[in-house]
Structure formats: structure tokens, C-alpha cells
Amino acid sequence: MSELLSKLGIDWKLLIAQIVNFLVLLFVLYKFAYGPVLAMLDKRQKKIEKGLKDADEAHKKLAESADMQKEILRKARIEAKDIVEKSYVQAEKSKSEIAAEAKTQAEKIIANAKDQIELEKNKMITEVKSEIGSLVVAAAEKIINEKIDEKKDKEIIGKSLI
Amino acid sequence: MDISIAAESLFHIGSFPVTNTLVVTFCISLIIIVASYILKNRISLVPKGFQNIVESVLEALLNLADSVTQDRKQSKKFFPIVATIFIFVILTNWVEVVPGLGTIGLNKMEEGKQVLVPFIRSGAADLNLTLALALVSVISAQVLGIAMIGFRKYAGKFFVSPLHKPYLVGTFVGLLELISEFAKLISFSFRLFGNIFAGEVLLTVMLFLVPYFVPLPFLFLELFVGFIQALVFAMLTLVFFKMAATEAAH
Numbered sequence: 001m002s003e004l005l006s007k008l009g010i011d012w013k014l015l016i017a018q019i020v021n022f023l024v025l026l027f028v029l030y031k032f033a034y035g036p037v038l039a040m041l042d043k044r045q046k047k048i049e050k051g052l053k054d055a056d057e058a059h060k061k062l063a064e065s066a067d068m069q070k071e072i073l074r075k076a077r078i079e080a081k082d083i084v085e086k087s088y089v090q091a092e093k094s095k096s097e098i099a100a101e102a103k104t105q106a107e108k109i110i111a112n113a114k115d116q117i118e119l120e121k122n123k124m125i126t127e128v129k130s131e132i133g134s135l136v137v138a139a140a141e142k143i144i145n146e147k148i149d150e151k152k153d154k155e156i157i158g159k160s161l162i
Numbered sequence: 163m164d165i166s167i168a169a170e171s172l173f174h175i176g177s178f179p180v181t182n183t184l185v186v187t188f189c190i191s192l193i194i195i196v197a198s199y200i201l202k203n204r205i206s207l208v209p210k211g212f213q214n215i216v217e218s219v220l221e222a223l224l225n226l227a228d229s230v231t232q233d234r235k236q237s238k239k240f241f242p243i244v245a246t247i248f249i250f251v252i253l254t255n256w257v258e259v260v261p262g263l264g265t266i267g268l269n270k271m272e273e274g275k276q277v278l279v280p281f282i283r284s285g286a287a288d289l290n291l292t293l294a295l296a297l298v299s300v301i302s303a304q305v306l307g308i309a310m311i312g313f314r315k316y317a318g319k320f321f322v323s324p325l326h327k328p329y330l331v332g333t334f335v336g337l338l339e340l341i342s343e344f345a346k347l348i349s350f351s352f353r354l355f356g357n358i359f360a361g362e363v364l365l366t367v368m369l370f371l372v373p374y375f376v377p378l379p380f381l382f383l384e385l386f387v388g389f390i391q392a393l394v395f396a397m398l399t400l401v402f403f404k405m406a407a408t409e410a411a412h
Contacts, residue, residue: 006168007167007168008167008168008289009166009167009168009169009288009289009290010289010290010293011179011290013177013178013179014169014179014181014184014288014290015290015293015294015297017178017184017290018184018187018290018291018293018294018295019294019297019298021187021188021191021294022246022250022294022295022298023298024191025191025194025195025246025250026242026243026246028194028195028198028199029194029195029198029242029245029246029249030242030246031202032195032198032199032201032202033198033201033202033216033220034220034241034242034245036201036202036205037201037205037213037216037217037220038220038224038238038241040205040206040207040217041217041220041221043207044207047207
């Protein structure tokens, strides 16, 4: 057996040296390569997954905000239309109101003026009447040339004028 | 030109023979250690150059382990040993194609004859290395098996009581399992040794017969064989780990 092993070149000293060498290599690689590299791979994988998820979310949010924008614009348009319509109605309303007021105002003024005219007319008529009275008196005086009595005079004139 | 199955010793330290394969193995280990140290200090989230190569190799190995174990956690447990075996074996195998293999060396007088002792000899062309790797692989399989399914269940794979259902058949199968654990040692070490040693001899002979151009295809062939053998060694180790970590079906 030992002759066979030595013929094959197997030497327990070398065997142990090789085993130790391999174990040292295993330890060093475990410490320096596998740990950090696998951790890095995991980290990167997670990061990429997160990045993809984030991008997806951002995409969704973008679409959502675009929808929202459209909705807001639509609402604003409707509101603006509403406001314009309302103001139109309001304007119409106030226009007719103003017109009505003006009309009543004018009517009032006209009525006032009519009253005034009536009053003036009456005043004038009385004035004219008295004027004419005195004129007639004067004329009558001239005609009669004699004054009966002032009081009687006026009575007569008043009767004749009515 | 002479070919010896055993690795030639360059010199002795005390009674410890320093063989050419030992020197080559140490050099390879040193290169791997330095490279991994540099990698560790330069590692970054955005991979660049060397880190890319290492990452793609390790990831491929991890995926390979996943395909065998079907379980990430288990793959991560098996991964360090399997990956180290792969990297170490493939690099020592590829030493074969280094120029000067088997031709540059010391002239020594041995048993009255002048013998050339080459400086470079592929690490796996020495049974000490392949047997060492086989021992590491088989012993870690036992340790992992015990750690994963418990000592009683693990021992139950090999020692089956003849009083239960398959009776003596079960006992016999268990015994065969036990023998096969030792057979693994031999098959592991001799498979790798045979391939690489044969490749080395082939390359030396080709170079001796036709020095120019003709050995080229054989160099490529040896690169391929080196890769395949490393993969086979790592793969078998992985499968044996998986088998050890799986409870017996009977």
C-alpha cells in the first residue's frame, strides 16, 4: 500500500500542505470575494428593482397628474362659461331695470312739469282775469265816466266776467 | 524527455520536499489572494473591468448552484467551497499552457542519471493536490450533511437496521453507500489527475515531436479540458453536497 502511494507520488506532507493551501484560499476568497461580491450583487439587484418600481410609480403619477390637469381645465372652462352667462343675465337685468327707472323718472318729471304748467296757467288766468277786470273797469269808467262806487263797481265787473 | 507520475521535488526544506506542483499551486493561490484583495478594495455598485468578470463568473456559478439545489439559501451555503474549487482548479489547469512547461527546469542527478526537473508543472498533475481537493470535498459533504439534517438521520443513510422493512437489502444498500463515499475520493482525485496529467504529457510529446504550430490545437484543447474538468469537479461536489443535505427516501 505504502509502496503504491509513493509510486503515485502521494506524500502525506504534501497532501496536508495542499489541503492547508486550499483552506487558506477558501477562507481568503470567502472574506474578500464571495461576501462583498454577493452582497454587492444583492444590493444592486435591490436597487435596480427599486429603480424600476420608482420609474413605474413616477409614470403612473405623471399620467394621474395629466388626468387631473385635464379635469381641472375642464372644470375651469365650465365655471368660466357659467360666470359669463351669469354676468350676461345680470347685465340684461340691470339694463332693463335702468331703463324702467329712467322711464319712471321721466314720467315723474313730465308729471311734475304738467302740474307746474297747470299751476302757472291757473295763476296766469287769475292774473289775466284781474288785469282784464281792471282794464274793463278803466274802460267802463271811460265809457261811463263816472264811478259809482268802487265796491259796486267791482261787483258788477265780477258778475260780468263770470 | 522523461515522464514521471509523481511531481518532481525541486529542493527540500528539512525533510519536506518542495515539489514543482507545490510551488505552482502556491503561486496560483497567491495570485488569487492578491486579486481578491484588490477586488475587495475596489468593489463598487457600478461594476467596472475586473469586477465585471468576477461578478459574471460568481453569478453564473451561483445560478448553477441554484439549478441543482432549487433553493437560494442552500446554494449560498454550498457556494463558497464549490466556487473556490472551480476557480482554483481552472487556474491550476490552465498553467498547462504556460510556455516552458516541462522544458525549463533544473538538471539533477538521480540514481546516476541526469534528469530534468521542470519548474512548471500543472498543479492537478500531482495526485497530492487532487486527493487534497477530493478530501476537502468529501469531508465537507459529510459535515454539511450532519449540520443540515442532523447526525442521527445522516448516519441512518449508511447504517440501516436489518430488522425493518427492506431488511437485509436496506442494510446492504447502506453499506454500499458507505463504500461509495470512499470511492468518491478515488474517482474525484484520479479523474482530475488523469485528465490533466495526460494533457501535460500530450503537450510535451507534441512539442517534442513538432515544435511549431502543430501543438496549437492541442493547447486550445487543453484549455477546454481544463475548464471542463474544473466544472466537473465543482459540479460533482455540489451534487454530493445536495445529496448529503437531502434526507434519505427510505
